[in-house]
Each structure stands twice: as C-alpha cells, then as structure tokens.
Amino acid sequence: MVVSGLHASGLCAGGLVCGFTVPEVKDLFCRINQNSFTVADPEIQPLGVGMYLLASAINHSCAPSGVSSFSLFRFSLPSIIVRTISPLLPSAEVTTSYMDVVGPRESRVSYLGEAYNFECSCPACGVPEAxxxxxxxxxxxxxxxxxxxxxxxxxxxxxxxxxxxxxxxxxxxxxxxxxxxxxxxxxxxxxxxxxxxxxxxxxxxxxxxxxxxxxxxxxxxxxxxxxxxxxx
The missing domain is CATH 1.25.40.10 (Tetratricopeptide repeat domain)
Structure with a gap:
C-alpha cells in the first residue's frame, strides 16, 4: 500500500519525504487519486491514468448516477466520456464510482478512506447495510x-x-x-x-x-x- 511505503520512506529520511511529512505526502497522493481517472478500454482493462479538468469535479458515489468511458484512437490522447445511467432532475448531481463498488459497505468505506482520504457517506454507505x-x-x-x-x-x-x-x-x-x-x-x-x-x-x-x-x-x-x- 502507498501508506506503508510512505512510512518506510519517512523513517529513512528522519520522518520527512522530500521535505514533507508523511501525512502531507499521503494527502497529496489522495488528492491526485481524487482528481484523476484510470483510463480503461471498453472491457475495463486499465491502460493508464488521465487528468481531466472538468470531469475531476465529479464526486464519488457507491450508487453512481453516471459512468465514465474513454475514446481511444491511435496517435491521439484519450478523451473522457461521462454518461448518466439513471434519470436525473436538472438540479441533481452527477456522480461516478472511484472504485469497483461490488463489495460490502465496510470494505468500500475502508478502501476509500485509505486511497482517497475521505469517509464515504453516499446513499449506499450512509445507512447500515443489511x-x-x-x-x-x-x-x-x-x-x-x-x-x-x-x-x-x-x-x-x-x-x-x-x-x-x-x-x-x-x-x-x-x-x-x-x-x-x-x-x-x-x-x-x-x-x-x-x-x-x-x-x-x-x-x-x-x-x-x-x-x-x-x-x-x-x-x-x-x-x-x-x-x-x-x-x-
């Protein structure tokens, strides 16, 4: 995991990583994760990571109202496409999932806290799971x-x-x-x-x-x- 690697680096450098504390570097990694997308082919095989300014404003939900995909053509950078997967009111927020949400609430919340540094309170996580x-x-x-x-x-x-x-x-x-x-x-x-x-x-x-x-x-x-x- 990123966090354990950071702790090891911190110990070797007197508690600092390139002049930053371990919590500061972890926060930076999480911010990058929150605002980047795993570029994948149509069969959801990961190809790389992309940064998309407008799409980065989309928040996570374990019950997303949208999904992202990518236009992949030779000799050009992939572009992102976000489509809604359920009817939305004009004022409703479009959300996507930052992870594979097919898992128990506890494991989703734990992963999101570790990788993205936030506690998920989406409709799927905000109530106890049966x-x-x-x-x-x-x-x-x-x-x-x-x-x-x-x-x-x-x-x-x-x-x-x-x-x-x-x-x-x-x-x-x-x-x-x-x-x-x-x-x-x-x-x-x-x-x-x-x-x-x-x-x-x-x-x-x-x-x-x-x-x-x-x-x-x-x-x-x-x-x-x-x-x-x-x-x-």
Whole structure:
C-alpha cells in the first residue's frame, strides 16, 4: 500500500519525504487519486491514468448516477466520456464510482478512506447495510474469483455452475446499468452457449447489450468494440 511505503520512506529520511511529512505526502497522493481517472478500454482493462479538468469535479458515489468511458484512437490522447445511467432532475448531481463498488459497505468505506482520504457517506454507505446484503456481496465475490481460476485451468463447466446464479446477484447489488455487470453477463452467456443453452445465452447477451447501450451509447466505437468481444 502507498501508506506503508510512505512510512518506510519517512523513517529513512528522519520522518520527512522530500521535505514533507508523511501525512502531507499521503494527502497529496489522495488528492491526485481524487482528481484523476484510470483510463480503461471498453472491457475495463486499465491502460493508464488521465487528468481531466472538468470531469475531476465529479464526486464519488457507491450508487453512481453516471459512468465514465474513454475514446481511444491511435496517435491521439484519450478523451473522457461521462454518461448518466439513471434519470436525473436538472438540479441533481452527477456522480461516478472511484472504485469497483461490488463489495460490502465496510470494505468500500475502508478502501476509500485509505486511497482517497475521505469517509464515504453516499446513499449506499450512509445507512447500515443489511447482513443479508453483505452476505450476498461475499458470495458474489467468491463466485467471481473461483470462476476466474476455473476458466484459467480450462474447467469451463465448473465455472458455469459457479456463475449460474450470479446474474440475479448482480441485479440485486448493482445499478441497473453498470459496465462490470454487463461484462459478467456476457461471460455467463458465452459459457451457456458453449454448453448448448442458446436460449439462456441469448437472454443474458441481450441484457448485457442493454447495459452497454446505456453506458456507452449504441453506435459508439466503444459499444461496437464491446459487442464484437461479446460474440467473439
């Protein structure tokens, strides 16, 4: 973690890092994190970090009203696109998520405090989380991690059995339109198709397409890329 590294540096330099105290340097790192974006491709694979003046004014929420994506073209710097994923009143604030919000409230609050130096009080974190919801987050996280290992080892049928119930979990735990959710729906759709359930595969692919139509915009370069990957 950044903080432990800073403490080690501070000890080696008499408690100072380039003339600054450890808390001051941590605050600087957190400010950079708060005002920068992880530039990612349409499949949310990170490519780098970008600073965008106008977009940096957008605050975090674990129940975001918008999502960011990036226009990526050769020989030009990536530009950021922010689209709303739910209806908003004219005076309503547009928010995005600074992190993967698919996790229990306690872990989200802890991570945001460590990486961004603030205590999240968004609608999803401002009230106690029901134990059943926390348990569902844990089940989804475990299913995702196990399935990645199974797919890497070629155990595709086991991966499908592990992931079969996750679409319903995504519906329960995330906004209706959320990029990570769309990717996971496409993953299960591919597995269902490979084992012959074409009806279920088509249903999940349609739901994933609806997610990215809202998040990326039908006809956009990113939408076309993600749909090509979904059927590849």
């Amino acid at each position: 134990p059943s919801r926390t348990s569902l987050y844990v089940k989804l996280s475990e299913a995702r991690s196990r399935s990645v290992e199974m797919i890497d080892e070629g155990r595709f049928e086991e991966a499908l059995n592990t992931l079969r119930q996750t679409p319903e979990m995504w519906e329960e735990l995330t906004p209706e339109y959320f990029p990570v959710k769309g990717l996971e729906l496409f993953k299960v759709a591919k597995l269902e198709a490979s084992f012959g359930d074409m009806g279920r595969a088509a249903e999940l692919r349609r739901k994933g397409e609806e997610v990215f139509e809202v998040c990326y915009g039908r006809g956009s370069v990113n939408f076309e890329k993600i749909m090509k990957a979904a059927v590849g």
